[in-house]
Amino acid sequence: MIGIRRHEMWTLFGGAAALVVLSLLPLLTDGFYLSLGVNLVLYAALSTAWSLFSGPTRFISLAGAAFFGIGTYSVALWLNNLPFAALIVIAAVCSAALAALVGAATLRLSGVYFVIFTLGLSELIRQIVSWSQSRFAHKMGLYVFTDFTEAHLYWMLLALSGVVFGVGWLINRSRLGFALRIIGDDETVARHVGIATARAKILLFMISGAFTGVAGAVVAPRYAYIEPQAAFNPMLSFTVVIMALLGGTRRLWGPLMGVIPFTIVTEFITARFPNQNSVVVGIAFLAIVYLLPDGVTGRIEALRERIRISVRTRVDAPGERAA
Amino acid sequence: MSAAILSVVRTRKAFGGLVAVNDISFDVAEGELIGLIGPNGSGKTTMLNLISGTLRPTSGEIRLAGSQISGLAPERIAKEGIARTFQLVRVLSSMTAIENVIAGAAFVRDPAWGAPAHTLASALLDRVGLAGRENVPASTMTYMDQKRVELARALAANPRLLLLDEWLAGLNPSELLIGIDLIREISREGRTIIMVEHVMDAIRKLCSRCVVMSSGIKIADGATLSVLADPEVIRAYLGDDDA
Numbered sequence: 284m285i286g287i288r289r290h291e292m293w294t295l296f297g298g299a300a301a302l303v304v305l306s307l308l309p310l311l312t313d314g315f316y317l318s319l320g321v322n323l324v325l326y327a328a329l330s331t332a333w334s335l336f337s338g339p340t341r342f343i344s345l346a347g348a349a350f351f352g353i354g355t356y357s358v359a360l361w362l363n364n365l366p367f368a369a370l371i372v373i374a375a376v377c378s379a380a381l382a383a384l385v386g387a388a389t390l391r392l393s394g395v396y397f398v399i400f401t402l403g404l405s406e407l408i409r410q411i412v413s414w415s416q417s418r419f420a421h422k423m424g425l426y427v428f429t430d431f432t433e434a435h436l437y438w439m440l441l442a443l444s445g446v447v448f449g450v451g452w453l454i455n456r457s458r459l460g461f462a463l464r465i466i467g468d469d470e471t472v473a474r475h476v477g478i479a480t481a482r483a484k485i486l487l488f489m490i491s492g493a494f495t496g497v498a499g500a501v502v503a504p505r506y507a508y509i510e511p512q513a514a515f516n517p518m519l520s521f522t523v524v525i526m527a528l529l530g531g532t533r534r535l536w537g538p539l540m541g542v543i544p545f546t547i548v549t550e551f552i553t554a555r556f557p558n559q560n561s562v563v564v565g566i567a568f569l570a571i572v573y574l575l576p577d578g579v580t581g582r583i584e585a586l587r588e589r590i591r592i593s594v595r596t597r598v599d600a601p602g603e604r605a606a
Numbered sequence: 607m608s609a610a611i612l613s614v615v616r617t618r619k620a621f622g623g624l625v626a627v628n629d630i631s632f633d634v635a636e637g638e639l640i641g642l643i644g645p646n647g648s649g650k651t652t653m654l655n656l657i658s659g660t661l662r663p664t665s666g667e668i669r670l671a672g673s674q675i676s677g678l679a680p681e682r683i684a685k686e687g688i689a690r691t692f693q694l695v696r697v698l699s700s701m702t703a704i705e706n707v708i709a710g711a712a713f714v715r716d717p718a719w720g721a722p723a724h725t726l727a728s729a730l731l732d733r734v735g736l737a738g739r740e741n742v743p744a745s746t747m748t749y750m751d752q753k754r755v756e757l758a759r760a761l762a763a764n765p766r767l768l769l770l771d772e773w774l775a776g777l778n779p780s781e782l783l784i785g786i787d788l789i790r791e792i793s794r795e796g797r798t799i800i801m802v803e804h805v806m807d808a809i810r811k812l813c814s815r816c817v818v819m820s821s822g823i824k825i826a827d828g829a830t831l832s833v834l835a836d837p838e839v840i841r842a843y844l845g846d847d848d849a
Contacts (some may be wrong), residue, residue, distance in 0.1 A: 327799050462712075469699075475658060476759070477715075477763070
């Protein structure tokens with residue numbers, strides 16, 4: 284588990300090659316397809332970051348909008364004073380700090396309370412930001428004017444997705460990742476083999492939250508005008524969860540299998556039926572829970588297992604006949 | 607007898623009005639294998655839960671090698687060197703046998719990880735009779751084999767004190783003999799063990815000393831054969847008429 288094995292070398296090589304190929308997209312197109320590409324890499328980063336924490340622990344977090352909004356506001360507030368790179372660091376630190384607070388307060392509770400708390404938290408922060416803006420700044424939003432083009436945003440988000448995947452891969456091979464799998468299986472056993480379960484969960488929630496915050500910071504220039512309703516939009520939290528569950532959270536690449544079809548279908552629906560968007564998202568959510576409880580990857584693995592078994596019985600069959 | 611590795615001092619656990627463990631005191635010497643017995647509902651498992659930190663005592667003190675462990679979280683107590691198995695077997699169902707055992711070794715005071723952990727876990731699976739079964743998913747194993755995995759996981763921590771909560775329960779007669787031999791061998795290696803057990807045959811064969819509980823109170827503590835002949839112990843198990 285310490286050294287890099289051969290198949291892991293191929294995974295790393297394949298991942299790097301995929302990043303290089305994907306980074307060529309802005310050279311080929313700069314219209315609708317680039318915009319779709321930005322959405323794809325944005326949601327790839329968000330959903331994968333979400334399932335870093337929620338996959339192994341099975342705690343459903345709806346705090347995505349809170350972290351995303353904090354990242355967006357980190358850029359909007361200090362864009363004229365600090366370099367963009369510093370703003371990204373601020374976004375990561377602030378989101379991680381919020382995650383640590385939320386985690387310390389709620390991760391000892393059972394799953395249901397955690398879900399409600401995280402949803403309520405996002406709304407609370409949105410209301411606080413709205414209130415303080417109208418109270419102290421006497422305006423509803425902030426302007427974010429940068430020289431970044433859509434292509435720049437695409438490259439930054441692609442790099443972020445790459446980092447999220449890299450960190451996720453490292454966590455999976457680390458003792459922290461192993462600890463979280465044990466916690467997901469049986470928290471009582473986890474504690475009795477010496478795992479400080481609360482600390483492990485908080486640490487991973489911080490990592491996940493920091494990535495979500497950075498995604499919000501990077502994508503902020505796309506909005507040009509930032510207001511709380513958009514930056515802390517609860518739909519974002521739900522969309523990220525639906526995509527991750529559609530893909531399946533048991534593998535690192537699982538959420539990606541949900542992000543790709545969902546983003547493309549959503550783009551299509553938004554273009555055709557702009558007013559029925561939330562209805563469609565709701566129906567999609569129900570359909571996923573009923574039809575694909577383990578997500579696309581769970582279905583793929585079940586199929587693979589069935590093929591393996593049928594191949595094996597076919598091989599065994601002649602022997603049985605001989606006997 | 608060498609110095610006590612575990613001292614339970616006037617430990618009490620009350621759930622509201624119900625006193626499950628009532629001011630119990632006993633010592634366990636290094637290398638000892640003691641039986642903690644008593645009728646159903648006498649507080650044996652509660653006692654194990656107090657030692658392993660699943661529950662905090664209402665009052666009293668538990669010390670491991672002189673330092674207080676009562677009141678610590680279970681993960682801290684595990685790091686101090688107490689490992690346990692569970693009354694209802696708890697394997698990590700999404701993992702293979704060897705991963706289950708590595709889980710026992712990876713988070714204790716002197717953790718093993720990577721290749722050394724694999725070697726250790728593989729040797730322990732061999733030790734409990736599961737050689738060559740390293741990559742079998744734990745959830746597909748038989749009850750007996752899951753118990754073996756759980757025992758190997760507890761041993762992987764290299765604990766100063768091993769707690770077995772009805773580890774022999776639910777085994778068929780031939781499995782029981784194998785189980786008894788296994789516990790005896792582990793004890794002979796110098797491991798200190800407390801076993802909660804209902805299988806009296808095993809208690810007689812394995813434990814030189816027994817602590818008997820009834821309704822939360824310690825009613826006897828001494829050499830197994832004399833304790834089992836004690837009229838009060840017989841009364842606790844069988845009722846007044848048979849004493």
